Amino acid sequence: MRNRGWSGLKDYQLIQRVVAEDFTLVTCNSVDFRGKGPGELGGEHANLDIHAGLVCINSEVPLDLDLQLELFQAALEVLEAEEDPVSKAFDLFHQENGQVDYDIYDIPAAHRAAAVQLQAPAQELELPNEQGNAQQPAAGAPEGEAAAP
Numbered sequence: 001m002r003n004r005g006w007s008g009l010k011d012y013q014l015i016q017r018v019v020a021e022d023f024t025l026v027t028c029n030s031v032d033f034r035g036k037g038p039g040e041l042g043g044e045h046a047n048l049d050i051h052a053g054l055v056c057i058n059s060e061v062p063l064d065l066d067l068q069l070e071l072f073q074a075a076l077e078v079l080e081a082e083e084d085p086v087s088k089a090f091d092l093f094h095q096e097n098g099q100v101d102y103d104i105y106d107i108p109a110a111h112r113a114a115a116v117q118l119q120a121p122a123q124e125l126e127l128p129n130e131q132g133n134a135q136q137p138a139a140g141a142p143e144g145e146a147a148a149p
Contacts, residue, residue: 015044022052024085026072028063030056034089034107045089045107053085054107059094067094074100 001007006014011032018025025045027033033054035042045054057063057071075092079085082104089107094100 011044015048019048019051024053024055025051026055026057026075028057028059028068030058030091034091041107048087048107050087051107053087054089055079056089056091057094058092060096061094063094071100075102078102 001009001014004017006017009017011029015025015033025033031043033043033045034056035046045051055072055075057068057075059067059071061067063071071092071094075090079090082088082090087106088104090102090104092100092102
């Protein structure tokens with residue numbers, strides 16, 4: 001945003017520019033753009049008839065730049081397999097224990113928001129470690145949970 005001169009824009013101003021230029025918005029400010037999530041949609045994207053998609057990065061721990069980049073890379077890997085991001089939200093959740101889950105769901109226009117349901121249950125991701133390999137489950141962690149970085 002800074003490189004485009006969009007820093008300091010209000011959310012409603014930002015969403016107008018994002019839609020006008022057909023961008024998919026990536027944000028750590030999830031609630032303002034998608035509401036509280038499936039079943040409680042709101043925010044700027046729920047007011048749109050159509051948009052190029054929304055990527056929300058959420059974490060139970062503070063998101064420093066390295067963690068943001070790591071989570072964004074994980075999101076890109078999942079989104080590559082998606083056929084069409086139009087009017088969809090991708091919510092990535094980083095747990096305190098290092099586990100990463102995600103949901104993909106529709107964010108329709110406001111008059112349709114109440115009828116939205118998840119298209120698939122939450123799924124887990126494996127984040128690559130510093131060597132680029134998928135993390136192994138933590139010792140003693142339930143199956144499917146990756147070790148914290």
